[in-house]
Amino acid sequence: MNSSVSTRRWQRPPFIKNPLLRWGLWLGLAIYLALAFGSMEIDWGRVAEGATRGERFIAAFFPPDFTSRWSSIYEGIMESLWMTITSTVVGILLSIPVGLGAARNLSWRPVYLFCRGILAVSRTFPEIILAIFFVKLFGFGPFAGFLALSVGTIGFYGKLLAEDIEDMDPVQAEAIKSVGPGWLQWLNYAVQPQVMPRMIGLGIYRLDINFRESAVVGIVGGGGIGATLLTSFDRYEFDSAAAILLVIIGIVMAMEYSSGYIRRWVQ
Amino acid sequence: MLRIENLEKRYQTGDLALKSVNLVVPKGEVMALIGPSGAGKSTLIRCVNRLVEPTGGKIFLGDLELAHLGSSELRRARRRMGMIFQEYALVERLSVMENVLSGRLGYVGFWRSYFRKFPQSDIDEAFNLLQRVGLDHMADKRADELSGGQRQRVGICRALIQNPDLLLVDEPTASLDPKTSRQIMRLICELCEERQLAAIINIHDVLLAQMFARRIVGLQLGSIVYDGPPDQLSSDVLTQIYGEEDWEATIEATKDLDEDEADVIVAAEKVIAKRVAD
Numbered sequence: 001m002n003s004s005v006s007t008r009r010w011q012r013p014p015f016i017k018n019p020l021l022r023w024g025l026w027l028g029l030a031i032y033l034a035l036a037f038g039s040m041e042i043d044w045g046r047v048a049e050g051a052t053r054g055e056r057f058i059a060a061f062f063p064p065d066f067t068s069r070w071s072s073i074y075e076g077i078m079e080s081l082w083m084t085i086t087s088t089v090v091g092i093l094l095s096i097p098v099g100l101g102a103a104r105n106l107s108w109r110p111v112y113l114f115c116r117g118i119l120a121v122s123r124t125f126p127e128i129i130l131a132i133f134f135v136k137l138f139g140f141g142p143f144a145g146f147l148a149l150s151v152g153t154i155g156f157y158g159k160l161l162a163e164d165i166e167d168m169d170p171v172q173a174e175a176i177k178s179v180g181p182g183w184l185q186w187l188n189y190a191v192q193p194q195v196m197p198r199m200i201g202l203g204i205y206r207l208d209i210n211f212r213e214s215a216v217v218g219i220v221g222g223g224g225i226g227a228t229l230l231t232s233f234d235r236y237e238f239d240s241a242a243a244i245l246l247v248i249i250g251i252v253m254a255m256e257y258s259s260g261y262i263r264r265w266v267q
Numbered sequence: 268m269l270r271i272e273n274l275e276k277r278y279q280t281g282d283l284a285l286k287s288v289n290l291v292v293p294k295g296e297v298m299a300l301i302g303p304s305g306a307g308k309s310t311l312i313r314c315v316n317r318l319v320e321p322t323g324g325k326i327f328l329g330d331l332e333l334a335h336l337g338s339s340e341l342r343r344a345r346r347r348m349g350m351i352f353q354e355y356a357l358v359e360r361l362s363v364m365e366n367v368l369s370g371r372l373g374y375v376g377f378w379r380s381y382f383r384k385f386p387q388s389d390i391d392e393a394f395n396l397l398q399r400v401g402l403d404h405m406a407d408k409r410a411d412e413l414s415g416g417q418r419q420r421v422g423i424c425r426a427l428i429q430n431p432d433l434l435l436v437d438e439p440t441a442s443l444d445p446k447t448s449r450q451i452m453r454l455i456c457e458l459c460e461e462r463q464l465a466a467i468i469n470i471h472d473v474l475l476a477q478m479f480a481r482r483i484v485g486l487q488l489g490s491i492v493y494d495g496p497p498d499q500l501s502s503d504v505l506t507q508i509y510g511e512e513d514w515e516a517t518i519e520a521t522k523d524l525d526e527d528e529a530d531v532i533v534a535a536e537k538v539i540a541k542r543v544a545d
Contacts, residue, residue: 175356178316180345181372185380189369193360
């Protein structure tokens with residue numbers, strides 16, 4: 001008897017309704033990828049040559065030489081750490097007012113647009129471009145690197161802070177508002193507890209990023225371990241360069257491990 | 268204590284949530300506001316402490332007109348109105364004590380509140396209230412470690428430590444089981460009686476409303492359609508508020524419960540009377 005009842009068929013409705021558009025997009029993507037990979041010119045001769053050169057290059061790294069340039073490695077690392085810590089602290093402090101202003105549920109329209117503008121500008125330029133710019137303005141040295149990393153931190157931290165505030169639970173905020181606190185008290189009791197654990201985690205993450213970036217900004221004249229690394233490459237002292245790279249890797253790994261630990265602890 | 272005159276709220280979408288509502292709640296009266304979802308119950312009590320801005324009419328708390336206060340006067344007026352929320356609305360990452368003390372924020376300066384250096388009198392009162400609701404041993408627990416009923420008790424403490432003249436209660440039992448719901452309603456009503464507080468309790472559970480409130484106001488599509496004692500809520504009245512449905516079962520159930528509850532209420536009143544006498 002059941003067989004006489006016609007079965008109703010069901011399929012998930014497609015994301016793009018128009019079949020012509022749906023298949024057209026797939027076809028377009030396929031054609032573009034075929035052309036893109038087809039136009040890649042790979043000269044296997046040059047790859048082979050590069051491979052033997054790479055071998056020699058890597059061989060020159062061994063054994064790493066920590067001793068002969070140790071004082072300049074030490075100085076570079078200290079400068080990088082100084083740059084990392086100061087720029088993270090200053091960047092985060094400056095990004096708090098910007099982030100508060102850029103949270104749609106906290107500020108009013110003109111302030112919101114202004115703060116979003118600051119964030120957009122500082123996020124547009126990668127740290128290395130900012131470093132080139134600040135080196136031109138203030139000359140070589142870690143100060144330019146510090147400024148570049150600070151501005152980068154404002155863009156990163158301010159945007160994430162603003163988004164975290166926008167995602168907070170409005171009911172908790174409303175409840176605190178209903179007892180009649182001042183605005184700062186309201187921030188301290190209703191907003192801060194909701195965003196704090198994530199922001200501490202992100203602060204440590206940013207410290208991590210700033211240390212790695214401090215090696216990059218040195219290459220364009222922003223001081224720090226990057227400058228030392230560049231000098232050793234310029235002098236063809238690959239064994240010293242290897243030592244510097246190992247120190248950087250060691251510090252990054254130590255930060256990675258401790259940041260994971262601290263983040264678990266604040267949660 | 269509270270007088271609402273021609274209160275109107277039109278949302279930006281154009282929906283008229285409240286149509287010229289008039290209501291007087293005298294000192295010490297616990298009033299239950301019932302009505303279907305979307306009738307405007309929440310909007311009504313949020314207009315009183317201006318978490319929602321009314322678009323017309325006047326609201327008097329004592330002699331103070333609330334609907335047109337500037338921001339700093341509004342802040343001062345809000346200190347006199349305690350609010351209890353549907354989903355407890357505790358700040359989850361703060362401790363129980365911090366949540367209770369946050370009810371005093373309107374009275375202490377920023378730095379004192381920032382360093383959690385509240386006056387000893389506030390701390391004493393916080394412990395008194397926590398003890399009253401049976402949670403003083405939980406003071407340093409984080410709010411998100413508590414069960415629903417415990418959280419709502421903390422919410423009650425936060426509202427009462429404001430030492431308010433008026434209590435605004437928004438669906439206090441909506442996320443609680445039936446037994447806890449009754450305990451919470453009983454607690455709210457007892458505390459209102461002890462402190463002679465006026466209270467508006469939004470509640471969609473008709474039975475609970477009838478059990479605990481002396482006066483019931485029915486709201487339907489933004490207008491008051493019933494205002495009277497709980498025992499006059501007839502089938503017809505409920506139909507008028509909520510729409511067509513078989514209400515006889517609800518009314519019968521209330522009668523049975525009333526007898527059980529009567530004993531409890533008498534017992535509670537004896538305790539209160541004794542306390543007052545002491």
